[in-house]
Amino acid sequence: MKAIKVQALSKKYGEKEAVKGIDFMVEDGEIFGFLGPNGAGKTSTINMLIGLLKSTSGTIEILGRNLETQKEAIQAEIGVVPDESNLYPEMSGLDNLTFCGSLYGMRKHDREKRALELLKIFQLEDVKDKAFKAYSRGMKRKLTIAAAMMHQPKILFLDEPTSGIDVASARQIRKMIEDLHQKGTTIFLTTHYLEEAERLCQRIAFIVDGNIVKTGSVETLKASLHDQSGLLLKLDQNMENLKQALQEELKLTKVEEINERSLKIVWPPEQELTPLFTFFRQKEVHILEAKRMEPTMEEVFVAITGIEHSEEKGGEA
Numbered sequence: 001m002k003a004i005k006v007q008a009l010s011k012k013y014g015e016k017e018a019v020k021g022i023d024f025m026v027e028d029g030e031i032f033g034f035l036g037p038n039g040a041g042k043t044s045t046i047n048m049l050i051g052l053l054k055s056t057s058g059t060i061e062i063l064g065r066n067l068e069t070q071k072e073a074i075q076a077e078i079g080v081v082p083d084e085s086n087l088y089p090e091m092s093g094l095d096n097l098t099f100c101g102s103l104y105g106m107r108k109h110d111r112e113k114r115a116l117e118l119l120k121i122f123q124l125e126d127v128k129d130k131a132f133k134a135y136s137r138g139m140k141r142k143l144t145i146a147a148a149m150m151h152q153p154k155i156l157f158l159d160e161p162t163s164g165i166d167v168a169s170a171r172q173i174r175k176m177i178e179d180l181h182q183k184g185t186t187i188f189l190t191t192h193y194l195e196e197a198e199r200l201c202q203r204i205a206f207i208v209d210g211n212i213v214k215t216g217s218v219e220t221l222k223a224s225l226h227d228q229s230g231l232l233l234k235l236d237q238n239m240e241n242l243k244q245a246l247q248e249e250l251k252l253t254k255v256e257e258i259n260e261r262s263l264k265i266v267w268p269p270e271q272e273l274t275p276l277f278t279f280f281r282q283k284e285v286h287i288l289e290a291k292r293m294e295p296t297m298e299e300v301f302v303a304i305t306g307i308e309h310s311e312e313k314g315g316e317a
């Protein structure tokens with residue numbers, strides 16, 4: 001059984017078609033990354049998956065159930081962490097968690113036990129009796145995630161879980177995501193941090209302007225950039241004057257200066273290196289080091305979306 005199965009899903013806001021008939025599946029137990037530039041349709045999709053927003057057309061199956069006909073049963077089995085917290089500011093951390101537990105129909109003893117367990121996991125025990133509004137951003141995010149985990153959901157939806165919080169909290173959240181994955185929870189994750197997606201996700205789907213343009217494992221996505229794989233060269237002298245000659249003589253698509261004596265060139269794996277060595281020998285330049293540079297997720301993102309990632313969110317990511 002698939003954890004999530006989406007077919008021909010679309011969402012229109014008046015004339016604006018935000019999601020344009022997308023299809024994808026999420027395997028049971030995997031961490032699935034849903035990435036795309038601002039305004040691509042990520043939040044609209046998540047909100048449809050969790051039953052918060054009505055789709056215009058298409059079908060959504062969660063854990064083998066149709067969302068349209070079995071919404072309540074599905075909602076009892078999923079946890080949702082919105083990008084803005086939905087907890088009560090005046091209530092303490094502990095009370096917020098036990099209250100969430102009661103909404104899920106958990107018994108008093110069970111919800112107190114579970115709340116304390118989660119406060120420990122997220123290292124929030126010391127502040128459990130403080131009002132939620134007095135928490136730092138990182139603490140708020142952690143408690144919001146804990147609240148979504150109270151009823152041990154089979155699928156956890158996380159919308160930008162680590163954006164805008166301190167490094168230590170972000171690390172704890174990533175660790176918690178990995179632990180949940182180890183225990184078999186399925187995770188649907190949106191994030192702007194490509195390295196985070198690369199580290200955590202088994203598979204990633206890229207959505208651009210309402211369409212899924214690519215889905216695959218991190219390895220397959222990177223392999224699609226095989227021809228643009230780079231070679232980092234460290235040389236014994238300044239290369240500035242030779243950069244253009246290097247590009248022209250060897251017909252290189254890209255020569256990037258890392259610093260005065262280091263260059264990154266596009267050189268596919270297993271392409272013969274002799275012309276490169278000959279070029280430098282003729283110029284009496286020595287190669288001190290040559291290192292293969294695998295494409296980064298950032299390069300994959302740019303190649304797939306056509307958008308420079310640094311342009312996103314004012315360059316914050």
Ligand SMILES: Nc1ncnc2c1ncn2[C@@H]1O[C@H](COP(=O)(O)OP(=O)(O)OP(=O)(O)O)[C@@H](O)[C@H]1O
Nearest residue numbers: 013016017018036037038039040041042043044045
């Ligand atoms: N309630 C709404 N009414 C009209 N248009 C909307 C509404 N909500 C979203 N949109 C539009 O639909 C498109 C997709 O928005 P959505 O929030 O799903 O994208 P997103 O990928 O989550 O973006 P971001 O990363 O910026 O949160 C955008 O063009 C947005 O302006």
